[in-house]
Amino acid sequence: MSAAATVFHDLDEVTSSTLGINKNPWWVKERDFKNPTVPIDWSKVTRQSGVFQGLPRPTVADFTKAGVVGGTSTDLETPEMALTLYDAMAKEFPGWTPGYAGMGDTRTTALCNASKFMMFGAWPGNMEMGGKRVNVIGAIMAAGGSPTFTPWLGPQLDTTTRPQDFGAPVWQGTPEENLKTCRSAFRFFGGSDVGAIEIDDDVLKFIHSQIGGKAVVVEDVEEAYETATKMVIPRKCKWILMWSARQSLEATRRQAGITESHAVWYSYSRFPKVGAQFQEFIRGLGYQALNPGMMGFLANPLAALAGMGEHGRMSSPTITPKYGTTNRAMWALITDLPLLPTPPIDFGAYKFCKTCGICADSCPFNLIQKGDPTWENPASAKSGIQQGTFEGWRTNTADCPHCPTCQGTCPFNSKPDSFLHAVVKGTVANTPLLNSFFTNMEKAMDYGRKDPEEWWDMDDFTYGIDTSY
Template sequence: MNISHSTLSRRDFMKGLGLAGAGLGAVAASAPVFHDVDELTSLGSNVNKYPWYVKERDFKNPTVEIDWDTLERPNANNFKSHPRPSAADFTAAGVVGGNMTDLETPAEALALYDYCEKEFPGWDKGYAGAGDIRSTALDNACKFMMMGQWPAEIYQGGKRINVRNAILAAGGTATFSSFLGPQAATTIRPQDFGAAKWQGTPEENFKTLRNAFRFLGCQDVGCAEIDNDTVKFFHKIKGAGSGFNTGEAGGKQIAFKDIDEAYETADEYAIPNKCKYIITFTARQSFEGTRRQAGITESFSVWYCYARYVKMICHMQEFIRGLGYQCLNMSGLYFSNPLSVITGLGEHGRMSSPAIHPKNGTTNRANGWALLTDLPVAPTNPIDFGAYKFCETCGICADACPFGLIQKGESTWENPAAAKNGLAQGQFKGWRTNNTDCPHCPTCQGTCPFNSTSQSFIHDMVKATTTNLPMFNGFFANMERFMEYGRKPQWEFWDIEQPTYGFDTTA
């Protein structure tokens, strides 16, 4: 049974919750109260325009407990570690479309076929294991230059040219995105012409950056300052590439130094201590596309997100350079979930890799891309909208994982996957996905109850209630299961009117 929309009236829904009387009053009582226009307009802390029920917390005090003394900088970002099978290996096992595979083994690919066929009777894996021909075509189209990768062989001037190999032969890298940024000849720094760099207060600088980010396509922006604790979210050594970046060398040191200008060598990323301002932003992906992912890989919702936002990072690096400051791309050199949480872009949840956003749930790619800059920026605080508490009694994503890699049960200080991912025990009280074995299949992200459309009053009411009345969390999780609101058949995507870029910008 697949039900996309509820026919419950507001009145019946409230009665079902027991909120028609005192319960609703409790929610209403927690809403902010303003006594005059000046008081209303002076509320400057909600810089990302979150709903009223989202509360701010103190810096370094998110809803997930962190043992800052136990926490330490990891050596690398350890994800899938087994060797990538060849297309021939997949073909021999009966897996179609070997070049479409992501991080799974042939056995895992076959398990995903079986999973999708049972979840959506009538689903066809197609010629490449990613579903119907339209979904497969959009998947492949959206992979073009994703992750900032230079294309291999493409047509140029009527001939096939291997752009990637040409750039590597010239001493370049496999991606157009980089630690130091493009620093194109067209990006003019004011100090190069004897002019003063941009001068603004930290608050003005935050507003400036947020407007630039939103112009370029992101939704929310977070900021924090590096100190002896937050520096632990950045790796000491870069890990080797995996998946689409297989073959990318690891081992570079990530060093914070008392220097004036950042630099990169074959062995080191050198970061000036004055580049102590962390900038994060949300990278939204299609809600309808995310819940309709199926097959052996994630989908066009993910690939296009990676294609757009990596390019946007380059734009922001050039913009900040044009203001007269440094901007360093830390992609692959940090943990995104804790930086998202610390800077107020979401809460830690059971999936652990994506932070849960108050409006978009887990339909965000990483939800915490990080840049470092020496432009002083006002900080944003952690937030609380009840997601962490909700995850304690939910577990829908863990139940849905085809490979049982998402931690079940209550939040813990223990890391069940510590032996594989090399991360110490006791660093935070939460949940972990075993990313070392995770094949990045298309399942879990589409199941989160916090994913919702802006057109649903019921979901808005539920989110407000989970923040203020957590005793209803178990009921809401069970209702989500009963209504089957999460994942939907892949083929339905093509019958839905799609908003620009795949997501509703009014949300």
Template sequence: PVPANGDDKRYPDPADQCLTLPEKRDLYLAWAKQQFPDWEPGINGHGPTRDEALWFASSTGGIGRYRIPGTQQMMSTMRLDGSTGGWGYYNLPPAAVWGGKYPRWEGTPEENTLMMRTVCQFFGYSSIGVMPITSNTKKLFFEKQIPFQFTPGDPGVFGGTGNVQFDVPLPKTPVPIVWEEVDKGYYNDQKIVIPNKANWVLTMTMPLPEDRFKRSLGWSCDASSMIAYPQVAFNGGRVQTFLKALGYQGLGGDMAMWGPGGAFGVMSGLSEQGRVANEISPKYGSATKGSNRLVCDLPMVPTKPIDAGIHKFCETCGICTTVCPSNAIQVGPPQWSNNRWDNTPGYLGYRLNWGRCVICTNCETYCPFFNMTNGSLIHNVVRSTVAATPVFN
């Protein structure tokens, strides 16, 4: 027990030892400035603008930092924490939180692209791409979307809409996605608005636990597959918060936003479409989930589509069709027909019969491009030559 008189030096008086948070901050900053005179502490002492933004984004989801530091909110709302005054009811940018002194980051498109690639990998994404929004690539966007997918309390995520209060009445049917000459993205019960200045889509894929994934059994996705979905939601929210802290918008933030994820991944050079209607990466194979996507007004350098021979290889491979328990995978060459109401029309490629899919992982784990360190049927050397060697096709 602690002595009542306080004489035992093993238990010093807390008043002699503890520092207040401002005292701790000032003590460290004084030391840091002495050691590194050119270091810029930023508004809160975490470093220059990008370091401050990374701290703010990294703390999102932690204890007491679900949204604004010191305020607790449902974790399910975190992924919507994106734009500078954008969707959801958290419209308070860091500039307001920190007394209006927070500087907007200004960098070249090349610097911004490298920065976002580094930040996304820091948060756990495997590959990052950038697709420019043009009159042609706008065709990849849904014509309409249901606004609740941009607001806290998505009915499909962690508890439903009963946990939150929406900014505006939400229709139960989709409303048009439109582009307008506005500063900030917004939604209402009539439309979902993207600013014309938001000219880039940032795409990101999430790696899967390879060893567990390779040995997974059971229907409705193994744990090694399911873990990617909350990670995408949470880490997408952190990337959005990073952009917001820099003074930019990241609109969307999940697998269900804006349009088919595979289309954005292919057009930003992350992957090619495989026979299972999934994305297959030259580097990570089929062992990824994505693509998560954010519509951004941060200038970045587009990453071009690739031709690694994967899509062509799938034409003559077909292993996935032999291990599918429900015959849900398309047999034969790529088609224009979408066959089912829940498949995306308008492109020549492969489609999955989602109504028959038992949601196992066979098609991905048996894929020759599944990226296991030592266990892939097509190892790294062969994988890199598939596109150029006719025998493999």
């Protein structure tokens, strides 16, 4: 690839370019379709079942028996891992203590727990209603419902009308107009950027063959449907719409303790609602939008193919040119609304990760792959991650407790109001010659993680999101 920015030869090329959809910085370059910065061997990629091995969740009794605080706040870490995290946090932030639940002081613990309400779109368990304790999810499941409000076909509320049901024409826009329409709607609901991919046999490989034990199949039907055994994609639903949503940068940099913090939990509480509302919006235009859910697709390759960002060393989070890894949603919807495909982009992240490694060095459990990108990483194979399909990095997610460390360390998380970081990003995008120097500068100037206590004295933005960029 050329080190120069994208070159336009005439006005038609300018108007057909998708770079302006998400208002990416000038140093972001477009690549050919299906040719992201991470090399892919399409012949080796196959559809996966979507079942990946992870750590078994410990019980409260496990923690109590070990004499470790944590209780119901535990995520996937074992008591032994919790002690490792407590020690690492205390060394990184002198004076930090795990508190009564392993997440820090009482107010941080309170904020974390409050942020978990209806996380992942899940109905609550026991909650106060009219002076009674009601098991909401139990009642919904007993009535034949699902555990979340994010179904395959969308909520399809009685209040969401479709034009064709009233003899009116469906919305008609060009693929570019439709993509911009989606961007505007997503940003109104609380999302950030959008991208689109036209589905072919290769792209379909990144949609899992099963979701929740049901087969995901493509059929020659007009309307999508779901049965007890399968979820059906109409062949006319030819586009994947990728969308992202940000989590608080400052809170992300200040996560500490037994698990991820309010920055993560509140994002998981908000963003399923964004997706459900968008499904209703597409239905209101007269089209279909199918939600494979968080566990129904591989986000990193689809995001790279749709030009949302680049594959990086952390492997699961997509590195984006504006927000680094501070995206909590990088989700997909399948639709029959015609969309302008957005090609992969290059802003130097994949190349920078080759010489950086800050996130890998920060991992208390040494689970993030170090060194150059490879076609295989045996340490990650036991999780079910395919080997030999791409030349990149694969985190050992089978042993990852989802601790709060790595996400806040990425140098690409920096704000654009920093002149120095703007110069660095522009340079990194065009030449890798100074990458090692910039990595050392990042370490020396300590731009990454910050003391959690500082957050309470900050005058942060609403939702912790600076919408000026």
